[in-house]
Amino acid sequence: MWKLTMITMVKCPNCSSDQVTAQKKGFSGGKALAGAVLAGPLGAIAGTHGSGKIKVFCLSCGHTWDPKAQASKEKSHADIIEMMWKKSVIKAYDSGNIEEARKLYLNNVPNTPDNFDLTLKMEKLRKEADTTGGVILLIIMGILFLILMIWLLN
Ligand SMILES: [Zn+2]
Structure with missing residues (x-):
């Protein structure tokens, strides 16, 4: 199974x-x-x-x-890209650079209408950026757990 x-x-x-x-x-x-x-x-x-x-x-x-190498490469790569653009939108928004933040958002989220409400998106984005960070932490902890397990089984 x-x-x-x-x-x-x-x-x-x-x-x-x-x-x-x-x-x-x-x-x-x-x-x-x-x-x-x-x-x-x-x-x-x-x-x-x-x-x-x-x-x-x-x-x-x-x-x-090698599926092991491929999976971890793709996963961490996608997560880091995801977190980076979200953080840069938040950074631009927080420093008052609303136009820059809008542009970054539009670049990274396809099919967003030009007149979208960025203020509404920001809250979601902040949460997601935090979650992504949390997910990476979880992956790191998971890897440490696996290393420990492998060590115990050897
Ligand atoms: Zn093929």
């Missing part, structure tokens, strides 16, 4: 197909299972630590990649 969870999460970074298959090399089933129970699919991925690599192979385009 944990194997399926992990694989269905994965999409080809090259062609976005979900027709992918995993190749396991020395995959530690016991650790992965413990990881999945303790920490969800991310824990299952942790089962690959120190016991060979898992490679995912795309059936549509033939691309192969």
Whole structure:
């Protein structure tokens, strides 16, 4: 079951197909299972630590990649971009640079009408910027927890 969870999460970074298959090399089933129970699919991925690599192979385009590296790269990248533009809108708004804040907002949120009410959006934005920071903190704590778990299981 944990194997399926992990694989269905994965999409080809090259062609976005979900027709992918995993190749396991020395995959530690016991650790992965413990990881999945303790920490969800991310824990299952942790089962690959120190016991060979898992490679995912795309059936549509033939691309192969390391899902563990790919997932953490995409996630942290998207989060940081998200937090950065929100913080810069807030910064511009708070320093009285309303036009700049509007422009930044429009650049980053597609399909926003030109005459949108920025004041209304600001409250939501502040909350989201805080949440994003919180999510990153949560990820860092999760990673520390996984490292501890891997250390205990080794
Ligand atoms: Zn592909």
